[in-house]
Amino acid sequence: MHQHLFAIIDVETTGGGIAGNRITEICIALLRGNVVVDKYTTLVNPEREIPHYITALTGIDDRMVANAPRFFEVAEKIDLFTRDAIFVAHNVSFDYNVIRNEFENIGQSFTRKRLCTVRLSRKLIPNLLSYSLGRLCDTINIPHLDRHRAEGDVDATVILFQRLLSLDEDFKVFNTFLNPRSKQATLPPHLSSEQIEDLPEEAGIYLFKNQKHKVIYAGKAINIKKRVLSHFYDKKKEYHLGQETYYIDYEKTGNELLALLVESEHIRKHYPKFNRAQKLPATTYQIISYVNQRGIIQLALGKTKALNDSVSTFYSRTEAMEKLEEICETYKLCPRFCTLQSNVEKCSHYKIHSCEGICEETESVEDYNEKVRSAIEFLNENKPSFAIQGKGRSNGEIGFALVVAGQYQGFGFFDQNESICEVEDFEPYLKRQIASYHTHAVIRSYLKKYGEDNVVRFENAPTVRCEVRSLTIDLFEFFPGN
Template sequence: MYTVIDIETTGNGYKGQKITEISIFVFDGKVVVDEFTSLVNPEQNIPTFITNLTGITNAMVRNAPKFYEIAKKVEELTKDTIFVAHNVNFDYNIIQAEFKNLGFDFKRKKLCTVRLTRKIVPGLSSYSLGNICTAENIPINGRHRAKGDAEATTELFRRLLERDTNFTINSFLNPKSRQATLPPLLDKIIVDNLPEKHGVYYFKNLAKEVIYVGKANNIKQRVISHFYDKKKKEQTMCLETADISYTKTGSELLALLLESSEIKHIYPKYNRAQRRAGEAVGLFSYEDQKGIIHLAYNRLKLAPNAIMKYYSIAECRTHLEYLCKEFELCPKYCLLQTNVSSCFHYQIKECKGICCGNEPVEEYNKRVRAAIKSVGIGAENLVIKQKGRTKNEVGFALILDGIYKGFGYVEKQQAEELENPEEYQFFVEPKKDNRDIQRIIASYLKKTAKLKAIENGEISI
């Protein structure tokens, strides 16, 4: 037995939206044996654009039953049935959330008519309910109203059952099948063909635009995990996902570096972390007439040989404050306190007195050099060797003159012939250096420093 269901909602995102109308058709595979339709008081305002779409107004639902008043009816009608809907995860998750708010666990087997139609009736330009019904000459009596859409979905499902000569529906109901959890626009074959390797993956919409970039140690597992995530952003992103491509990298470090570069190059709509404009501020050092080493910052174009790059002055100053505390530096000589004869930190005994002439210059400079060394990559020329994408190649990240140049791959035999980091630049895929890249590499070097020694400008995994 099946229950074909459609709901209308307030449209405030997965977590915030509430049901305004529900329609349930109990279907035995041939005929409808029961039906229930009701407006629902969502106990919140219905936005104007939703009213324009569905025709359901606040006045219409004001005296309608609240969900808890119809919950028993919904539970009874759907018990021991297969939950069927067009884009099933949307309707199912909203109803499940309503039951959860009442303290009940709502679980049903489910089928998605979007995915079933894509499999059984391939080749349509769109798999929206309206487009499918037009192609199949199925009337919709009340588009974007629960009963009209549920009735049309029931007829569509009946036809799919008749045409299912390859037992597609049974395979979708197989517990080992992930069909019901996959995004409605995404073909299962795409997921099945994903590698279980290190790399970067790209979620794309119907227009082939990249909407999300991610990295993974196991691409297939990480991609599938998105489909089980209940966060609003993840749910919305998955609904748009129609294709997935990937690039194997051979190692986690190279995946992290590629992911960071791709996010800044593509600016995918669902990547918030690292999706920032280019750095604007540079940290640099200079020595004054007394021989004291200063740390200072300026716009990147005016910061000679920047030690580190930042997205804002605030970010730079925060880092400088950390360096002052960590290495007992003087704020006056870090451009944090200006127009003062001696810094405030000296008064509270957090500065050793270089600003007052109470500390030898060389002792202070020693700590400044240590602070500079702690910033960023901390290496002039370095090749960080990694596993390649195949057994016969070596992956690597290249740093020259303290600047990240990119990463690449070289045959193992050829790698043995390369004698210094400079020779690797002929095999590198050029990438831009930036604050996030510096953090990734610095973090990696810090983790591996105790395990691997740097020999001839190389670190091997």
């Protein structure tokens, strides 16, 4: 019989996950092999109020802990009690990190090998409906008295742990979980190691899903397996994500550009709980046109947070203003009717002096509007069409992202032996996607970083119009520096 020393531990806390969570009660049972040799339990003054919902769950209130020792007063006892032991808990990530944080708060480190009875139970007692301590004890007939109190939960976990030891007589499964290279100790309690082993070490996206298979996080990676594992190294930062993850799906993309684009699509589609970036639409600017009361076609800057247009997108007001000024000067338009000046009868722009008199009524409305239409037509006809090509998902495959008339169309893959010359040749291989601020930003960033590397440009490509409003001028240009 193995003679490892195990510390079976449970803490009750003030609630709130990991950060800022304080211990209100701790119980530790020491097992030598499978025999209990010592036990320690105490209430702890958390030095803050205990929320009512925690009191309703545990029965521990402020009055009970008022005269209890504070953590720094019991820290040495906890350290010595567990120093040579393997830290064991039901959902060990929670208890271990709460205790480690308490030690950090008093300037001390706390590091132990650890085992999770949730993960061990999933391996040694498979196919149960629930692995919560209460449900598990009910299912396999373990007495569980005084639930949600530290000693009651530890007593039940001790019996469960002894049962698990008896199911692994040669200690093979336990040794696997204790092997630091197995990553078992760092994985979330509900995620099987087989799912991790099946992940590819290639570029693509990965999706964390909860118990109902709902996507709760979408990410991209150059190496999917390595990136997924990195989420579970920092338990303090990503504790809640790990606790809610039951399944991981992935999609290989072959290269980072496509991974970024596909990640953006999943965030837009699923609105995952744990994705902060990209969920809120960024403020962008458009050049729009409308007809005023005199029948003059006016140009103006419009601010929008729309996600699903938009070839006429600029990422700063300065950039949009510079483009508007360029249009005004090139086509001899009036700064007043391009909204570059306001509250003036006659334009007097500090830089643009090409107005031919529409503001003084010495130029006809018809002649002026024809110049505006020419500017709009030129801009609509001069939006770039191109494909960015890169590594595919396997040898001999090419991945691509396609932009037609300035608007992202989607991505796809084709065999390198295929004859792909014109924009229409990409159509059979294209997986269409919805263009958004973020997809445009990804492509714009790529072009800024890599220039024309791997870019195939097309002449006379078919026009793709954005249907946001009939007179919106499509101005987005995918060029470095724009």
